Amino acid sequence: MNAVDNNRVVVTDLVKNYGSNEVLKGLNLTVKNNEVVCMIGPSGSGKSTFLRCLNKLEDPTKGKVVVDGFDISDKKTNMNKVRESIGMVFQHFNLFPNLTVLENVMLAPVELKKATKSVAEKEARQLLAEVGLAEKADASPASLSGGQEQRVAIARALAMHPDIMLFDEPTSALDPEMVGDVLDVMKKLAKQGMTMIVVTHEMGFAKEVADRVVFMADGHIMEEGDPQQIFDHPQNPRTQDFLRKVLNA
Amino acid sequence: MRKKIFWFALLCTTLFSALLVNATTSHAAEKTYTIGTDITYAPFDFQGSNGQYTGIDIDLIKAIAKEEHMKIQLKPVGFNAAVQAVEANQMDGVIAGMTITNARKQQFDFSDPYYYAGEVMAVAKNSKVKSLSDLRGKKVALKVGTQGAAYAKSLQKKYGFKITEFDQSNDMYNDVITGNSAAAFEDYPVMAYGIQNGIKLKIVTKPAQGGNYGFAVKKGENPELLAKFNKGLKALKKNGQYNKIIAKYLGKSSVAKATATAQKQDNSLWGLVKQNKSALGNGLLQTLYLTIISIVLATIFGVIIGLMQVVPAKWANWTSSTLIYIFRGMPLLVLALFIYIGVPNLTGNKISAFVAGIITLTLNEGAYTAAFVSGGITAVDGGQMEAARSLGLPYGKAMRRVILPQGIKIMIPSFINQFIITLKDTSILSVIGILELTQTGKIIIARNLQGFKVWTIVAIMYIVIITLLTWLSKAVERRINK
Numbered sequence: 001m002n003a004v005d006n007n008r009v010v011v012t013d014l015v016k017n018y019g020s021n022e023v024l025k026g027l028n029l030t031v032k033n034n035e036v037v038c039m040i041g042p043s044g045s046g047k048s049t050f051l052r053c054l055n056k057l058e059d060p061t062k063g064k065v066v067v068d069g070f071d072i073s074d075k076k077t078n079m080n081k082v083r084e085s086i087g088m089v090f091q092h093f094n095l096f097p098n099l100t101v102l103e104n105v106m107l108a109p110v111e112l113k114k115a116t117k118s119v120a121e122k123e124a125r126q127l128l129a130e131v132g133l134a135e136k137a138d139a140s141p142a143s144l145s146g147g148q149e150q151r152v153a154i155a156r157a158l159a160m161h162p163d164i165m166l167f168d169e170p171t172s173a174l175d176p177e178m179v180g181d182v183l184d185v186m187k188k189l190a191k192q193g194m195t196m197i198v199v200t201h202e203m204g205f206a207k208e209v210a211d212r213v214v215f216m217a218d219g220h221i222m223e224e225g226d227p228q229q230i231f232d233h234p235q236n237p238r239t240q241d242f243l244r245k246v247l248n249a
Numbered sequence: 250m251r252k253k254i255f256w257f258a259l260l261c262t263t264l265f266s267a268l269l270v271n272a273t274t275s276h277a278a279e280k281t282y283t284i285g286t287d288i289t290y291a292p293f294d295f296q297g298s299n300g301q302y303t304g305i306d307i308d309l310i311k312a313i314a315k316e317e318h319m320k321i322q323l324k325p326v327g328f329n330a331a332v333q334a335v336e337a338n339q340m341d342g343v344i345a346g347m348t349i350t351n352a353r354k355q356q357f358d359f360s361d362p363y364y365y366a367g368e369v370m371a372v373a374k375n376s377k378v379k380s381l382s383d384l385r386g387k388k389v390a391l392k393v394g395t396q397g398a399a400y401a402k403s404l405q406k407k408y409g410f411k412i413t414e415f416d417q418s419n420d421m422y423n424d425v426i427t428g429n430s431a432a433a434f435e436d437y438p439v440m441a442y443g444i445q446n447g448i449k450l451k452i453v454t455k456p457a458q459g460g461n462y463g464f465a466v467k468k469g470e471n472p473e474l475l476a477k478f479n480k481g482l483k484a485l486k487k488n489g490q491y492n493k494i495i496a497k498y499l500g501k502s503s504v505a506k507a508t509a510t511a512q513k514q515d516n517s518l519w520g521l522v523k524q525n526k527s528a529l530g531n532g533l534l535q536t537l538y539l540t541i542i543s544i545v546l547a548t549i550f551g552v553i554i555g556l557m558q559v560v561p562a563k564w565a566n567w568t569s570s571t572l573i574y575i576f577r578g579m580p581l582l583v584l585a586l587f588i589y590i591g592v593p594n595l596t597g598n599k600i601s602a603f604v605a606g607i608i609t610l611t612l613n614e615g616a617y618t619a620a621f622v623s624g625g626i627t628a629v630d631g632g633q634m635e636a637a638r639s640l641g642l643p644y645g646k647a648m649r650r651v652i653l654p655q656g657i658k659i660m661i662p663s664f665i666n667q668f669i670i671t672l673k674d675t676s677i678l679s680v681i682g683i684l685e686l687t688q689t690g691k692i693i694i695a696r697n698l699q700g701f702k703v704w705t706i707v708a709i710m711y712i713v714i715i716t717l718l719t720w721l722s723k724a725v726e727r728r729i730n731k
């Protein structure tokens with residue numbers, strides 16, 4: 001909460017290499033409090049890598065990443081502390097199969113002493129109710145459908161009361177009929193004022209919910225703007241080409 | 250996490266050192282000499298039907314110790330193990346029907362000779378082999394490191410036979426009885442005593458290339474022990490006790506008595522169990538002790554090394570890989586001999602065979618455990634660690650609450666497998682003279698020559714405890730998987 005200047009994320013000249021392969025070629029992006037940013041672009045453009053650099057699941061090679069006022073490119077920064085306020089939702093959910101749904105949601109708050117067991121349980125049940133899965137509290141993750149699993153994963157991330165939520169293609173691994181439920185939960189979250197960065201192929205969601213859309217290709221940010229600007233009047237030929245392909249598919 | 254691993258490692262090191270120190274604190278006060286003896290070399294060293302070791306060597310060294318007011322502790326571990334233990338300073342002396350030779354004088358100082366014996370050739374009762382010249386192209390059974398073996402090898406070129414070597418006299422005899430080998434070479438009194446006690450062989454040559462038996466200490470060490478032995482031996486010869494001891498085992502009446510007992514014995518499977526129940530029970534206990542202690546220590550060691558393989562720290566990965574590489578790559582038998590005989594040579598500290606056995610199993614089984622522990626952890630989907638870390642859980646907590654519970658489920662079948670292998674591998678420790686179940690079997694057979702039946706009993710005992718161990722493990726598995 002020490003974002004003095006109302007900026008939740010400030011990325012400056014971010015470069016990420018895998019060996020000699022440069023995946024991110026000097027990105028700059030600022031995300032304000034309460035803002036919803038959708039990142040779109042062809043596969044392999046570096047969207048997910050960018051997202052993973054924001055909570056240091058990937059180590060940035062060069063550049064500066066400041067999240068919530070913490071300079072996470074500084075080795076001395078305690079990443080565990082920073083991660084507590086950055087929720088992340090993965091393409092493949094990554095629920096913990098050795099724990100029940102409720103235990104998945106309670107694990108981090110209890111382990112990190114953010115809440116007593118009883119308080120954490122009360123909150124977890126409330127969060128599960130909000131994502132429409134109150135009755136699944138005692139189920140095992142293996143018994144859930146993909147859409148249900150992803151909603152539990154969102155509840156799990158929210159249990160830490162994050163300031164920012166990162167979504168890494170949250171609906172890409174879902175059957176089409178499951179996508180709606182997950183997007184509904186995300187829309188509700190956006191309305192409540194959560195700062196969100198969403199890597200997605202759901203153009204409809206981006207159009208409706210995003211405050212800003214960022215188009216990435218070949219490790220560069222090619223274009224950014226509000227949804228009307230990007231979807232209705234794209235300036236960059238790469239953006240135009242990409243949108244033509246996905247919207248007419 | 251790193252800190253925890255460090256403390257675990259420290260704990261283990263402390264435990265080991267404690268065991269080592271325990272084994273070496275017997276130096277103080279009045280010196281007790283540890284003397285190694287053979288176990289299957291009647292009438293010099295063998296186990297009597299009451300389970301006590303007896304024979305000319307045993308009676309002689311005990312009488313000398315009494316005469317000279319020495320404190321001695323006898324370690325019946327077998328000829329090879331005894332000789333190597335003395336070389337490694339694990340024991341002070343060896344009396345095991347050991348012939349004094351020039352080659353051996355390079356490594357040992359010998360007492361005055363206490364018995365003169367020649368080498369003879371023995372063949373199966375119905376064999377047509379009558380002399381050395383009948384051996385051309387045939388196989389000959391020898392016992393490793395004995396004078397009989399040296400004698401046979403000196404004749405090998407001339408008479409053109411092949412050689413098979415055994416660790417135990419009984420195995421050598423049986424190889425001849427079953428017809429695998431045509432003949433065996435043995436010291437005359439040993440062979441004669443054996444035949445009179447029921448070994449189905451006959452002696453076909455006159456005692457030749459005689460040798461003197463001597464008591465031995467490592468070259469340059471324990472001169473006072475040697476002096477006392479010589480002085481005592483002289484006294485026993487003078488007061489007639491020496492002759493009494495020899496007559497007890499090789500005199501006419503003793504042979505008749507021994508034959509009578511041998512014939513009276515109930516050699517049915519059940520009869521053998523009843524006669525040897527205390528020896529078999531003790532062997533079983535030793536096997537269980539070895540197994541349980543080794544399983545616990547190997548699991549701790551293996552889990553630590555396995556975790557070191559997966560933690561994000563290069564030095565830990567490297568150390569772990571090296572340890573697994575070395576201890577998984579080395580045959581258990583070699584590792585056991587190296588630790589029991591090699592380590593004292595390097596450090597100058599004695600360790601008991603039991604402790605050496607535990608260390609051997611811990612390192613070897615632990616290396617296998619480490620390999621499947623790290624494999625089990627690696628098999629857990631990488632997304633699990635990422636999800637846990639993204640919630641703010643530190644590495645250790647993520648490992649403990651998320652990764653390990655999943656990994657352990659994957660590892661359980663391997664753990665059960667490893668426990669069973671550990672139990673079976675304890676039998677290999679008979680080479681360093683630990684009196685566990687297999688060694689007990691060898692010793693009983695050396696006395697009663699009922700190899701097939703005794704091995705049947707021993708095999709059944711192993712199967713029973715392995716079955717129990719498997720049941721126990723499966724019960725634990727069911728509880729964990731619930």
